[in-house]
Amino acid sequence: MARECIAVRVRLVNRLVTAHCEDKLRPHGLHVAQVNLLCAMAAMGPVQPSVLAERMFLEKSTLSRDLQVLLGQGYVQRDGGKDARSQILTITPQGIAKLEAIMPLWTEAQRELTKQLGTTFVSALSDTVDDLWAK
Amino acid sequence: MARECIAVRVRLVNRLVTAHCEDKLRPHGLHVAQVNLLCAMAAMGPVQPSVLAERMFLEKSTLSRDLQVLLGQGYVQRDGGKDARSQILTITPQGIAKLEAIMPLWTEAQRELTKQLGTTFVSALSDTVDDLWAK
DNA sequence: CATCTACCGTTGTATTTACAACTGTAAGGA
DNA sequence: TCCTTACAGTTGTAAATACAACGGTAGATG
Numbered sequence: 001m002a003r004e005c006i007a008v009r010v011r012l013v014n015r016l017v018t019a020h021c022e023d024k025l026r027p028h029g030l031h032v033a034q035v036n037l038l039c040a041m042a043a044m045g046p047v048q049p050s051v052l053a054e055r056m057f058l059e060k061s062t063l064s065r066d067l068q069v070l071l072g073q074g075y076v077q078r079d080g081g082k083d084a085r086s087q088i089l090t091i092t093p094q095g096i097a098k099l100e101a102i103m104p105l106w107t108e109a110q111r112e113l114t115k116q117l118g119t120t121f122v123s124a125l126s127d128t129v130d131d132l133w134a135k
Numbered sequence: 136m137a138r139e140c141i142a143v144r145v146r147l148v149n150r151l152v153t154a155h156c157e158d159k160l161r162p163h164g165l166h167v168a169q170v171n172l173l174c175a176m177a178a179m180g181p182v183q184p185s186v187l188a189e190r191m192f193l194e195k196s197t198l199s200r201d202l203q204v205l206l207g208q209g210y211v212q213r214d215g216g217k218d219a220r221s222q223i224l225t226i227t228p229q230g231i232a233k234l235e236a237i238m239p240l241w242t243e244a245q246r247e248l249t250k251q252l253g254t255t256f257v258s259a260l261s262d263t264v265d266d267l268w269a270k
Numbered sequence: 271c272a273t274c275t276a277c278c279g280t281t282g283t284a285t286t287t288a289c290a291a292c293t294g295t296a297a298g299g300a
Numbered sequence: 301t302c303c304t305t306a307c308a309g310t311t312g313t314a315a316a317t318a319c320a321a322c323g324g325t326a327g328a329t330g
């Protein structure tokens with residue numbers, strides 16, 4: 001059963017990848033979850049929290065707390081949206097600069113992870129998430 | 136960058152899979168992490184915590200806390216090992232019965248997840264983790 | 271034999287994540 | 301218009317996870 005269980009395996013790989021990235025990021029005072037969000041915001045442009053959460057398959061409550069950190073660090077800016085209830089998030093120049101600063105690390109991590117996980121897996125992973133995003 | 140980042144994608148799929156399984160397990164009073172460990176113990180037989188942790192890419196501290204739950208539920212038994220420092224973990228008959236009880240759910244979840252993630256991804260995932268385990 | 275090191279598991283603290291409940295705001299129907 | 305419902309984000313609580321530090325035990329080395 002352990003031999004075939006998707007959950008066992010996905011969660012194991014998740015721990016592996018997360019630990020690897022945290023190791024890389026530790027000297028830079030950032031966590032993987034934050035960098036992931038910055039990447040997403042850089043790619044999506046100004047975006048509503050609920051839309052970002054849906055895109056990342058994150059709970060709105062989780063996002064809300066992650067954002068408090070990024071706002072405090074000045075990597076993300078929050079403005080009022082079309083409603084009094086909605087907000088618009090934008091990555092700041094400092095956020096973009098931070099992403100650029102860790103770019104070499106990121107590239108290295110990608111290379112190492114691809115080596116460890118195999119190109120077949122990495123490419124299948126890309127396709128799968130593309131499909132999820134395409135809905 | 137978000138388009139290629141392995142961490143973004145693995146972590147996203149992890150959230151998806153974990154949420155799916157937690158939904159299934161909720162009526163049964165179990166969590167995915169616990170079921171994963173039970174599966175592993177059923178497959179490995181009596182095992183030392185440190186060996187189990189290495190196999191699952193889990194920190195020994197994390198495992199220690201997860202075990203407290205499983206021991207409390209009576210699904211796992213802990214005995215003294217060859218040393219005064221080492222222990223031996225064994226899944227109990229109740230633990231095996233619990234695994235068998237959720238088997239139909241598990242099969243259903245496997246099918247649904249395979250459909251959502253694609254057979255290419257699931258098969259690549261299997262191979263990748265097999266390689267990691269083969270060391 | 272004594273000490274030093276390495277190993278094994280637990281505990282303190284923090285992060286990521288989720289679900290449920292709550293607050294406040296908009297929209298729609300009676 | 302008023303009430304109900306739906307939406308957007310926050311907060312309370314809890315679980316999984318990790319790192320660092322600790323306590324106890326075994327083995328190695330002088």
